[in-house]
Amino acid sequence: xxxxxxxxxxxxxxxxxxxxxxxxxxxxxxxxxxxxxxxxxxxxxxxxxxxxxxxxxxxxxxxxxxxxxxxxxxxxxxxxxxxxxxxxxxxxxxxxxxxxxxxxxxxxxx
Amino acid sequence: xxxxxxxxxxxxxxxxxxxxxxxxxxxxxxxxxxxxxxxxxxxxxxxxxxxxxxxxxxxxxxxxxxxxxxxxxxxxxxxxxxxxxxxxxxxxxxxxxxxxxxxxxxxxxxxxxxxxx
Numbered sequence: 547x548x549x550x551x552x553x554x555x556x557x558x559x560x561x562x563x564x565x566x567x568x569x570x571x572x573x574x575x576x577x578x579x580x581x582x583x584x585x586x587x588x589x590x591x592x593x594x595x596x597x598x599x600x601x602x603x604x605x606x607x608x609x610x611x612x613x614x615x616x617x618x619x620x621x622x623x624x625x626x627x628x629x630x631x632x633x634x635x636x637x638x639x640x641x642x643x644x645x646x647x648x649x650x651x652x653x654x655x656x
Numbered sequence: 657x658x659x660x661x662x663x664x665x666x667x668x669x670x671x672x673x674x675x676x677x678x679x680x681x682x683x684x685x686x687x688x689x690x691x692x693x694x695x696x697x698x699x700x701x702x703x704x705x706x707x708x709x710x711x712x713x714x715x716x717x718x719x720x721x722x723x724x725x726x727x728x729x730x731x732x733x734x735x736x737x738x739x740x741x742x743x744x745x746x747x748x749x750x751x752x753x754x755x756x757x758x759x760x761x762x763x764x765x766x767x768x769x770x771x772x773x
Contacts, residue, residue, distance in 0.1 A: 581759035581760070583760065585701075590751055590763040590765055590766050591753075591760070591763055592763070593759055593760060593761045593763075596756075596757055596759030596761070597757055597759070600757075602761060634700065634701055636703075636759070637758070638758045642718075644703060644715070644717050644718070645691065645703040645706070647701045647702065647703060648700075650700040650701070
C-alpha cells in the first residue's frame, strides 16, 4: 500500500529546533491532515499530535504540528536528549479506505 | 485510566495457528475503533486492519487481507488478531491501538511474535 514519505534522519544540537516533514497526497495528508507519533527504542508509539496541531493532554508545547498542502510538519523546539526517538506520521487515505504511515524519521540530538 | 493490555510474547513454529489479544479498560470498549499495527524488527509501522467492536465492522489493509483475521468480544472488552498458518515472515511486534479523531491515541504495550522453522 502507498505510504507517506519522511526523511530517514534528522540531526540537531541540544536546544536547537528540528522540523520533520511528511509528504502525502490530496487523498490523505491534503485531505484530513496527519497525526504524529513518537517511538522510543523498545517502547510502543505515543501520540504527539492529531488533526494537524492538536496535542493530547500531557504532551509538551515544544511539539507543534502544521500542514501546507499535501505536506505535514512536526516542529520540535528546544531539543532535549529525551527527544531522541523515531517519529512517524499517519493519516487516513480516503482513496485506499485505509490508514497509512510515514516511513519514519530518526531524530538524533547532538 | 484508559489502557489497552496485550497478551504476552509468543514463540511458534511455521504452520502453527495463533491468536493474540488486546484488552481495553477504563472506557466504553464498544464505542471506539481498534487498529492492529505490525512492526517488523528494525522496521517501521504498518497498518494491518481495524475493527469497530460495537458492530464488528472490520476492514483490512490489502497487504494483510486473507493473511490474518481480526475480531472482538465486547463481553470481555477484548480484540483479537489471529493467524491460521504462521510464516517466518510473521515474526514481528504487533500493537493494538484505540482510534479517536483519526489518530492512534492509546497503544497497547505490544506482543512479540517469533516464528521459526
